[in-house]
Structure formats: structure tokens, C-alpha cells
Amino acid sequence: MRLRALRSFVFILTLSSLFFDVSVSISFPPALGQQIARQFPLWFRFIKSSKLFSWFWNKLKSFLITFKDLKLGDTFQGLSNVKQYLDLLGYLNSTSHSNFTDNFTLDLQSAIITFQKNFNLNVTGKLDRNTTKVISEPRCGVPDIVNGTTTMNSGVSNTTAFNPWWKEGKRELTYAFDPENNVSDGVRFLFRDAFERWSNVTALKFTETALLNGSDVKIAFVVFDGRGGAVGVADTDYSEHVGSVYLDSEEEWVVRGENEDGDVDLESVVMHMVGHVLGLGHSSVEEAVMYPIVLEEKIDFALDDLRRIHQIYGVNSK
Numbered sequence: 206m207r208l209r210a211l212r213s214f215v216f217i218l219t220l221s222s223l224f225f226d227v228s229v230s231i232s233f234p235p236a237l238g239q240q241i242a243r244q245f246p247l248w249f250r251f252i253k254s255s256k257l258f259s260w261f262w263n264k265l266k267s268f269l270i271t272f273k274d275l276k277l278g279d280t281f282q283g284l285s286n287v288k289q290y291l292d293l294l295g296y297l298n299s300t301s302h303s304n305f306t307d308n309f310t311l312d313l314q315s316a317i318i319t320f321q322k323n324f325n326l327n328v329t330g331k332l333d334r335n336t337t338k339v340i341s342e343p344r345c346g347v348p349d350i351v352n353g354t355t356t357m358n359s360g361v362s363n364t365t366a367f368n369p370w371w372k373e374g375k376r377e378l379t380y381a382f383d384p385e386n387n388v389s390d391g392v393r394f395l396f397r398d399a400f401e402r403w404s405n406v407t408a409l410k411f412t413e414t415a416l417l418n419g420s421d422v423k424i425a426f427v428v429f430d431g432r433g434g435a436v437g438v439a440d441t442d443y444s445e446h447v448g449s450v451y452l453d454s455e456e457e458w459v460v461r462g463e464n465e466d467g468d469v470d471l472e473s474v475v476m477h478m479v480g481h482v483l484g485l486g487h488s489s490v491e492e493a494v495m496y497p498i499v500l501e502e503k504i505d506f507a508l509d510d511l512r513r514i515h516q517i518y519g520v521n522s523k
């Protein structure tokens with residue numbers, strides 16, 4: 206895992222040896238790998254072999270560079286990667302989830318229209334510059350549309366009721382880090398604050414625990430797809446009563462510092478992932494913590510986040 210410690214916060218370095226720069230890759234501990242496989246069968250197909258995923262992402266990126274405006278009926282080499290991308294995010298109704306053609310088909314058009322609505326783009330149904338710019342951004346790996354349901358702009362049903370995955374009546378939840386990650390105190394403080402902000406707007410309380418086994422929310426930095434692509438995923442497992450947060454150990458994570466191009470603000474992504482763990486889907490409001498693209502610091506809730514979380518938990522009477 207790599208964390209960038211920037212000049213601007215050298216002053217907090219004195220608190221402890223907050224930051225470290227371990228450039229080793231952390232691969233999936235087997236148990237977590239299985240968990241990801243269950244919860245994200247589609248993603249796992251790629252990330253179980255991170256080489257394959259990087260390969261896909263690099264192909265997508267080079268396609269996006271060579272690309273020109275494309276529309277229904279066009280054929281263009283590499284377009285299949287855009288289909289793959291949209292499929293991973295729930296926009297395509299594919300059954301095989303692979304072997305896409307380079308043809309601009311009707312289902313691709315309708316997926317692009319939905320995508321454009323969700324990201325407040327002009328709805329052209331074409332693969333235009335502004336649309337590919339959004340596609341090329343690093344983002345949350347959680348699909349925007351899950352089983353035909355979205356909380357974004359596109360008007361697909363947004364009515365799924367949230368069912369808490371933890372045991373009924375439980376209000377105090379624990380979270381733990383994968384010990385293999387050896388996270389620094391600085392990172393621990395950052396997670397504590399992120400959980401506390403959600404705690405402040407719900408009636409839930411979170412405490413860190415040392416044991417991964419038995420904790421309610423499990424957190425791990427794992428190898429995904431190199432820099433860019435998916436920065437992380439989060440999900441819940443109803444049968445085992447656990448929430449999980451996986452972050453891409455190869456992103457250039459920024460811990461309370463200034464973002465440079467390509468960096469990702471860790472605390473903001475953690476806030477976003479905890480939002481998923483608490484049952485929130487993605488938002489089309491760009492200022493929202495739950496907007497799928499989180500790169501720069503965004504740790505304050507937008508009204509949209511508050512409205513959603515209060516719909517689930519009621520207004521916090523802490």
C-alpha cells in the first residue's frame with residue numbers, strides 16, 4: 206500500500222509515525238477472496254486475477270484516447286471495453302458478461318443513455334467526449350444499478366427497502382482491519398473519524414476491534430487493478446451479518462493532504478464506502494459523498510446524503 210504524505214501536513218507527523226510507504230502489493234487473503242467472489246461475482250472474475258483487470262482497464266484507457274464520437278450502428282475497435290465497463294456497473298443486461306463485440310448496439314445505446322442521465326450529462330445516446338471523460342475517471346466499484354434498482358437519476362426503480370444486515374436491535378457495531386495490512390495509526394484515526402461522521406447522523410456507534418473474525422465491518426486493502434479504475438468496493442453479506450470494505454492498495458492514497466493529479470483522498474473514499482455499508486446506493490448529486498466518483502476531499506455530507514440516510518435511520522436524536 207502506498208500513502209502519500211505531503212508537505213502540507215508534516216505538522217501532524219509528530220503525533221506518531223503516522224504514515225508509511227510500503228510499496229509491496231497486498232494480495233487477497235484467501236478468506237476475503239472468497240467473500241469478494243460471493244458478493245461481487247462479476248468484479249471478481251477480473252480482480253481474482255488483477256493482471257487481467259489491469260489489462261482490461263489499460264485497454265479501456267487506450268480506447269478512450271484513440272476514440273472519436275460513436276453512435277448506434279458504428280463499429281470501432283476497442284468499443285467492447287466500454288460495454289465491459291458498463292456491464293460491470295450494472296448498465297448492460299448481459300448474461301455472459303464477457304465476449305462483447307465492438308459494434309455499437311441498441312443495448313449499448315440504452316446503457317449510455319442511462320449512464321448520461323445518472324451523471325448529469327447531456328443525453329445524446331452517443332459515446333461523446335463528455336461521456337468518455339466520466340468513464341475514464343477512477344471511481345467506486347459498486348455498480349450504479351443493482352438488480353435493476355438505482356438511487357441515481359435514471360428513473361429505474363429506487364424503491365428497494367433497506368434491511369439492516371446486522372442482528373436486529375444492534376446499535377453498536379465493530380470494525381476491524383485485515384491484520385495483513387498493518388495499517389498505521391494515522392489511517393486508524395482517519396477511519397475512526399469517517400465512522401464517527403456517519404455515527405453522528407445515525408443512531409449507530411462504531412468501535413474498532415483488533416479481531417477481524419467476529420467484527421461487523423471488515424476492512425482490507427487489496428490489489429485490484431492498479432492506479433485508476435476501481436478505487437474500492439463495499440458490500441454487505443446478509444447471511445453472515447457482515448459488511449465489507451475493500452480498498453485498492455495500489456491507488457495513490459492521500460491522507461489529509463493536497464491532491465495531485467491521479468491521487469485519491471482516502472478519508473472521502475472511506476466515508477463513501479461506509480455509506481454503502483449502511484445501505485446507501487449511489488447519488489447523482491456531484492457534491493454528495495455518495496456520488497460514485499470520489500477523488501478529492503469530500504468529507505462533509507451534502508443535503509442529499511442526509512436526506513437518504515435519514516430515510517433509513519430517521520433523523521438522529523443522539
Ligand SMILES: *[C@@H]1O[C@H](CO)[C@@H](O)[C@H](O)[C@H]1NC(C)=O
Nearest residue numbers: 296297298299300352353361
Ligand atoms: C434483462 O433481461 C432479463 C432476461 O432476459 C429480462 O427479464 C429483463 O427485463 C431485462 N432487464 C432490462 C433492464 O432490460
Ligand SMILES: *[C@@H]1O[C@H](CO)[C@@H](O)[C@H](O)[C@H]1NC(C)=O
Nearest residue numbers: 299300301302303304305306
Ligand atoms: C468467450 O470467447 C472465448 C474465445 O472465443 C471462449 O473460449 C469463451 O468460452 C467465451 N466465453 C463465453 C462466456 O461465451
Ligand SMILES: *[C@@H]1O[C@H](CO)[C@@H](O)[C@H](O)[C@H]1NC(C)=O
Nearest residue numbers: 278279280306307308309310
Ligand atoms: C458488427 O459490425 C460488423 C461491421 O459493421 C459486421 O460485419 C458484423 O456482422 C457485426 N456483428 C454483429 C454481431 O452484429
Ligand SMILES: *[C@@H]1O[C@H](CO)[C@@H](O)[C@H](O)[C@H]1NC(C)=O
Nearest residue numbers: 324325326327328334335336
Ligand atoms: C449540454 O449541451 C448544452 C448545449 O450544447 C451546453 O450548453 C451544456 O453545457 C451541456 N451540458 C453538459 C453537462 O455537458
Ligand SMILES: *[C@@H]1O[C@H](CO)[C@@H](O)[C@H](O)[C@H]1NC(C)=O
Nearest residue numbers: 326327328329333334335336
Ligand atoms: C461537453 O461539455 C462542455 C463543458 O461542460 C459543454 O460546453 C458541451 O456543450 C458539452 N458537449 C455535449 C455534447 O454535451
Ligand SMILES: *[C@@H]1O[C@H](CO)[C@@H](O)[C@H](O)[C@H]1NC(C)=O
Nearest residue numbers: 350351352353354365441443
Ligand atoms: C440480485 O439478484 C440476485 C439473483 O436474484 C440475488 O441473488 C441477489 O441477492 C440480488 N442482489 C441484491 C443486492 O438485491
Ligand SMILES: *[C@@H]1O[C@H](CO)[C@@H](O)[C@H](O)[C@H]1NC(C)=O
Nearest residue numbers: 356357360362363364513516
Ligand atoms: C424515487 O423516485 C421517485 C419518483 O420515481 C421520487 O419521487 C423519489 O424522490 C425517489 N426517491 C429517492 C430516495 O430518490
Ligand SMILES: *[C@@H]1O[C@H](CO)[C@@H](O)[C@H](O)[C@H]1NC(C)=O
Nearest residue numbers: 222224225385386387388389
Ligand atoms: C507494521 O508497521 C510498523 C510501523 O510502520 C512496523 O514497525 C512493523 O514492522 C510492521 N509490521 C509488519 C508485520 O509488517
Ligand SMILES: *[C@@H]1O[C@H](CO)[C@@H](O)[C@H](O)[C@H]1NC(C)=O
Nearest residue numbers: 397398399400401402404405
Ligand atoms: C460528531 O459530533 C460531535 C458532537 O457534535 C462532534 O464533537 C464531533 O466533532 C463530530 N465528529 C466528527 C468526526 O465530525
Ligand SMILES: *[C@@H]1O[C@H](CO)[C@@H](O)[C@H](O)[C@H]1NC(C)=O
Nearest residue numbers: 235236237416417418419420
Ligand atoms: C471465527 O470465529 C468463529 C467463532 O467465533 C470460529 O468458529 C471460526 O473458526 C473463526 N474463523 C477463523 C478463520 O478464525
Ligand SMILES: [Zn+2]
Nearest residue numbers: 345347481497
Ligand atoms: Zn460507491
